[in-house]
Amino acid sequence: MKNRVLVAVAVSLVLAAEAGSFRRTCQPIERTDEGVSEAVRSAPLFRKSIAFIGDSYVQNHKRPIEETWHYRLAEKYQMDYSNFGRNGNDVVLDRVDGKNWGANVCVRFGELPPADYIVVIGGHNDAGQIGHYPDGAARFKEGLRQFCRSLKKRYPASRLVYVTPWDVHRAGFPEVLAAIREVVPAEGMALYDAAKDSGLDPNDKTDGKAALWQGPTDTAHLSYKGHTQMLEKMEPFFLGLAQ
Secondary structure (H helix, E strand, C coil), X not given: CHHHHHHHHHHHHHHHHHHHCCCCCCCCCCCCCCCCCHHHHCCXXXXXXXXXXXXXXXXCCCCCHHXXXXXXXXXXXXXXXXXXXXXXXXXXXXXXXXXXXXXXXXXXXXXXXXXXXXXXXCCHHHHHHHHHCCCHHHHHHHHHHHHHHHHHHHCCCCEEEEECCXXXXXXXXXXXXXXXXXXXXXXXXXXXXXHHHXXXXXXXCCCCHHXXXXXXXXXXXXXXXXXXXXHHHHHHHHHHHCC
């Protein structure tokens, strides 16, 4: 019996360590009254908590988290901010290339702390997997539906938000975007359609637009300038959600 208890404790410690391993380190957001405008202080986001989970868009790939629109939004309103981004992560579909990008978002979301807002950003990597399954689109759609329901069950007091990936001109993206647009609102989650409403197009690198991305061929990750443009869209979106 004693050995069984020790094994159980050891397993619990390993699981706890694995759960914590996806939380990203970033500069803590300071809470201060000095220099805070009345507009910020009276905003519905002020000093609320917000947690993000998803793929390299959330982790910000090769750039600091502090450059992202979501960190800067939280910083402005002195929010309690958590980042659980993971490069290469899928929301639903298992990888078939043998690479280990960690458990899918639909599995590891239980790591998230309770928060006023829980935000999922993902689907880019799932789009690359759909073609490897004979029923890839249907599998993603049903998995997404179950994921949304699990989120609602685990975090009933949180405002749940999903942000779509970009409309990349590659196979799999039309199916992923269609599924997200259908399932997420139907399951009672707020949806921000970045593919349609952000004004950011990863396929268009003309007239200096390449500077909005982390590289000239990047179709997923924003630069500081790109995050600044995205923040202009996301701040009013979140302020609207809170009212």
